[in-house]
Each structure stands twice: as C-alpha cells, then as structure tokens.
Amino acid sequence: MATPLIRTATPADAAAIAQVRVDAWRVTYRGMIPDAYLAAMKVEDSAAMWLRVLSANADAVCVFVAEEAGTIKGFASGNRLSPPKHGLDAELSAIYVARDCQRSGLGTKLVAAVAATLQSRGATGLLTWVIAANRPARTFYENLGATLLVEQAFQWDGLDLVEAGYGWTDLAALTAACAEAQTLH
Numbered sequence: 001m002a003t004p005l006i007r008t009a010t011p012a013d014a015a016a017i018a019q020v021r022v023d024a025w026r027v028t029y030r031g032m033i034p035d036a037y038l039a040a041m042k043v044e045d046s047a048a049m050w051l052r053v054l055s056a057n058a059d060a061v062c063v064f065v066a067e068e069a070g071t072i073k074g075f076a077s078g079n080r081l082s083p084p085k086h087g088l089d090a091e092l093s094a095i096y097v098a099r100d101c102q103r104s105g106l107g108t109k110l111v112a113a114v115a116a117t118l119q120s121r122g123a124t125g126l127l128t129w130v131i132a133a134n135r136p137a138r139t140f141y142e143n144l145g146a147t148l149l150v151e152q153a154f155q156w157d158g159l160d161l162v163e164a165g166y167g168w169t170d171l172a173a174l175t176a177a178c179a180e181a182q183t184l185h
Helices: 011-028 035-040 043-055 106-120 135-143 171-183
Strands: 005-008 061-068 071-085 088-097 126-131 147-156 159-168
Touching (some): 011 043, 011 061, 011 071, 011 088, 061 106, 088 106, 106 126, 106 171, 126 135, 135 159, 159 171
Parallel strands (some): 088 126
Antiparallel strands (some): 005 061, 061 071, 071 088, 126 159, 147 159
C-alpha cells in the first residue's frame, strides 16, 4: 500500500466520506446494531450530511481524509465543545478507515491531524465516544493513551445502545503518542 496523503476534506469529498462511513458501519457494527438498520443505511443521506458539514466553513470543525491514488481510504472529524463535556473542550466526533487499511497506522495519522488542528485552535482536551461493544476501537483509543471516562446508555436513531466515552486531557501528549505509534508501523 502506498502512503496515503492526509489532507483537509473539501465539499467534493462528501460522497466518498459517506461511502467509507457506511461501509465501516456495515462491517464494524455487525452484531452490535441490527442488520436491518445497517442494510437500510443510505450513502446519499450520509453524503448530504457531510456536504453540509464541509460547506459550513466553520472554524470549530475540522475534517481530514486519507487519500490513496485518488481514493478516500478513511476520514476523521473533530470539533470544539461549548460547553465542555467531562472537562474536555474538543471532540473527535468521527473516525472511520476502510477495512483494507485498518491496522496500517492510517487511523493514528487521522487522529493526530484532528488533535493538532484542534490544539492549534485553542483546545486542551479531546473526548470521543465509541459503542461499548466495539473492543477494537476501544483498544485503539487506549493504546493512544485515552482514559475511559464513562459508560452509559444512549439512543441512536431509535436504537438503545451503550457507549463508552474516552478522553485525553493533554493534546500535546496525544500528538506525541500518535507519533510514537507511527514508528511502529
């Protein structure tokens, strides 16, 4: 695999981001979310939402894609939180990587881009949420030094789920952990 380019997403990336997201949900959340829900997900709906996000040009939000040979292989997004939650003033709101690129270091590069950008905009801590049964994602965050803050019930689109909230209180330490992890790939 060639080294993917990590770059700021543009509105032209909305459909590709949506495709990565829907594909990742259908693979990752099988057995955690009902099959009927996963099958009913529409790339077009997700693309419309991402187009709105990417067209907003808000300083509080950042979205990065990993592009390889013209194909989007992953993305991550983050935003400032006002007011802070769990004492953290920013959030890693989404990160998804194509199945064939997982465990390649791509996710770590995307987290690093979001963390560095939010830190440059004044953020000091980062919160992220994961479905509690998603052990690979939890391990990914733990390996980057995240602390488990809370597990709680929540509703997503009418589904009753349990989520785990992880946090980093030091974005410089998170960026350093990402750099160290990159040396292992």
